[in-house]
Amino acid sequence: MTEPVSETRLRLQDEYLERAAEELLSCDERLRGLDLEVRFDRGVAHLTGEVGERAHLDTARELIGRLDGVFAVWDRVRVGGRDPLILDLGCGGQKQYPGNLGVDLVTTGEVDVVADLSGPLPFADSCADRVFLVHILEHLIDFLPLVDEVHRVLRPGGIAYVLSPWWRYVNAVADPTHVRLLDVQTIKGICRRPGSSRTWFPLHAGCDGASIFAELRPVKDGSVEEPDAGHLSRFFD
Numbered sequence: 001m002t003e004p005v006s007e008t009r010l011r012l013q014d015e016y017l018e019r020a021a022e023e024l025l026s027c028d029e030r031l032r033g034l035d036l037e038v039r040f041d042r043g044v045a046h047l048t049g050e051v052g053e054r055a056h057l058d059t060a061r062e063l064i065g066r067l068d069g070v071f072a073v074w075d076r077v078r079v080g081g082r083d084p085l086i087l088d089l090g091c092g093g094q095k096q097y098p099g100n101l102g103v104d105l106v107t108t109g110e111v112d113v114v115a116d117l118s119g120p121l122p123f124a125d126s127c128a129d130r131v132f133l134v135h136i137l138e139h140l141i142d143f144l145p146l147v148d149e150v151h152r153v154l155r156p157g158g159i160a161y162v163l164s165p166w167w168r169y170v171n172a173v174a175d176p177t178h179v180r181l182l183d184v185q186t187i188k189g190i191c192r193r194p195g196s197s198r199t200w201f202p203l204h205a206g207c208d209g210a211s212i213f214a215e216l217r218p219v220k221d222g223s224v225e226e227p228d229a230g231h232l233s234r235f236f237d
Helices: 007-027 054-065 144-153 170-174 184-191
Strands: 035-041 044-051 072-079 086-089 101-104 128-134 154-165 200-207 211-218
Touching: 007 035, 007 054, 035 054, 044 054, 054 072, 054 200, 072 128, 072 154, 072 200, 072 211, 086 144, 128 144, 144 154, 184 200, 184 211
Parallel strands: 044 072, 086 101, 086 128, 128 154
Antiparallel strands: 035 044, 154 211, 200 211
């Protein structure tokens, strides 16, 4: 069984990863000169700043995500002078980034749109650049309709960020409001679901011994090809 990474190791890894990422940004020809900042929190890279083209951000995300010890790469970056529209679903009292659009059923100071996540999302097709699904899926008996709605509202090239407790970790069962258990293999099932037109390209997926992380890009409008078996083998059995 995979053991959760200790707090001490997480802190030391974050310090190491920040130095490594800063070196990439300053020395790698593909990234040098980009106006990006990166910080790490428990193995999650947080990218902020501004780039001229989406391809620049995609390259930065990919290279930073390859560093050993990185569990996820989250970003809030201006692209081509435009602020991203980021939906923070089920944000409760804390958004992942202050500028996100908070969505939840219960009103708090962080909630901008009141909506029931078990039903259709009150957003237009292909309107969002990023969607956060942080500690949400485990609370829904059937989370696939929500996953399909996220696929619908994401722009081509957008990304859904998933974070949920790993099924073998005590927190997955300690909370009585958790009704689903997830594994990295669950993410594989989301990406290639038989009979569904809502397929996903996994940019990153993994487990730190306590949580499941995934970054998923919707396959739509020719923006990205469906993942082949070789790509899926990077993350899944």
